[in-house]
Amino acid sequence: MPYRVPTSRIPNTMIERINETRHRLSVLQEQISTGKRINRPSDDPIGAELVINLRTSRAEIAHFQKIAVTATQKLTAADNAFNNYQSNLDRVKSLLSAGLSDLTGQTSRDALANELEALKNGVISFANTRNGNEFLFGGTRQTVPPFDPVTGVPSAQPATAQFVQIEPGTNAMAVGVTAESFLTEGGVTITEDFDLAIAALRGTGDPVADQAALENAMTRMSVYQDLAAERRSTIGVNMNSVDKARERLSTVDLSVLESISNAEDADFAEAALALTDTQTTLEAILAITARGQRSLIDYLG
Incomplete structure (x- = not known):
C-alpha cells in the first residue's frame, strides 16, 4: 500500500x-x-520612512500653494479695482479744470458739483470693495468697512495690510493695501477734499475762496493719483513675487514627487x-x- x-x-x-x-x-x-515596491512599512522600513517624510513635505508644499493661489486672487482683484478708480481721478481733475474756468457759469458749475458728488460716492464704494467675504482694502480690519458708506468718514479702527507667508522659510508679504494708505494724506481724506471742491463749485459766497479751494482740490487729486500709482506698483511687485514663488513651489513639488516615485515605485x-x-x-x-x-x-x- x-x-x-x-x-x-x-x-x-x-x-x-x-x-x-x-x-x-x-x-x-x-x-x-x-x-509599488513598498506596500507596507515592513517591505522596506528605511524607504517607508523616507516616503512618509516626502509626503509630509508635499503636504506642506500644497498648503503654501493654496495660500499662493489665494494671494494671487486678492492681488489681482485689487489691481483690477484700481483701473476704474484711477480713471475716476482723471475725470475729477477734468471737472475741476472746467470749474476753474471763468467761462463756466453757475448752472454748469452746479452740474459739475453733482457729478463730483457721484464720483465721491463711487470712491467710497471703491474703498469698500468686497472680495468674497472680505473688504478688499480692509487689511486686518474686516469687521467694519474702511469708509462709512453714508457719511464717507473713514473707520476709526486702525488697520494694516494683510501679510501671509508664501514659501517655507521666507518672510511674509503683503497681499493687498489698506484704503487709508491711498485715500488719506496729511490727515485729510479724499472725501473731505471732494466735499470742499463740491461746496466751492456750488458757491460759498466767497468767489476768491472758492477759486482757491478748487485749485487746492486739483493739487490734492494729483497727490491721490500719485498714491494710487505707488500702491498699485506695490501690488504689481507682490503679484510678480507670488507668481515666482508659485513656480518654485511647483518645481519643488515635482522634485519631491519624483523622489517618492523613485523610493516606492x-x-x-x-x-x-x-x-x-x-x-x-x-x-x-x-x-x-x-x-x-x-x-x-x-x-x-
Whole structure:
C-alpha cells in the first residue's frame, strides 16, 4: 500500500527555503499588481520612512500653494479695482479744470458739483470693495468697512495690510493695501477734499475762496493719483513675487514627487524578471523535495 511521508520528515532548512521563496513570490506578485515596491512599512522600513517624510513635505508644499493661489486672487482683484478708480481721478481733475474756468457759469458749475458728488460716492464704494467675504482694502480690519458708506468718514479702527507667508522659510508679504494708505494724506481724506471742491463749485459766497479751494482740490487729486500709482506698483511687485514663488513651489513639488516615485515605485520589468526567476526557483525546490520524499519511501519499502 502507498506510504505517505509526512511534512515533518522534510528537513527544516528545506521547509524554511520553501516558505521564504513563496513569501518572495507573493511580494513580487503584489509589487506587479500595485506597481509599488513598498506596500507596507515592513517591505522596506528605511524607504517607508523616507516616503512618509516626502509626503509630509508635499503636504506642506500644497498648503503654501493654496495660500499662493489665494494671494494671487486678492492681488489681482485689487489691481483690477484700481483701473476704474484711477480713471475716476482723471475725470475729477477734468471737472475741476472746467470749474476753474471763468467761462463756466453757475448752472454748469452746479452740474459739475453733482457729478463730483457721484464720483465721491463711487470712491467710497471703491474703498469698500468686497472680495468674497472680505473688504478688499480692509487689511486686518474686516469687521467694519474702511469708509462709512453714508457719511464717507473713514473707520476709526486702525488697520494694516494683510501679510501671509508664501514659501517655507521666507518672510511674509503683503497681499493687498489698506484704503487709508491711498485715500488719506496729511490727515485729510479724499472725501473731505471732494466735499470742499463740491461746496466751492456750488458757491460759498466767497468767489476768491472758492477759486482757491478748487485749485487746492486739483493739487490734492494729483497727490491721490500719485498714491494710487505707488500702491498699485506695490501690488504689481507682490503679484510678480507670488507668481515666482508659485513656480518654485511647483518645481519643488515635482522634485519631491519624483523622489517618492523613485523610493516606492516598482520597476515592472525588473519585478517581472524576478518573479519568473523566483517561480523557477520554487518549482526546483519543490521538485527536489518531492524526489527526496520518493527516495525515502523507496528506502522504507
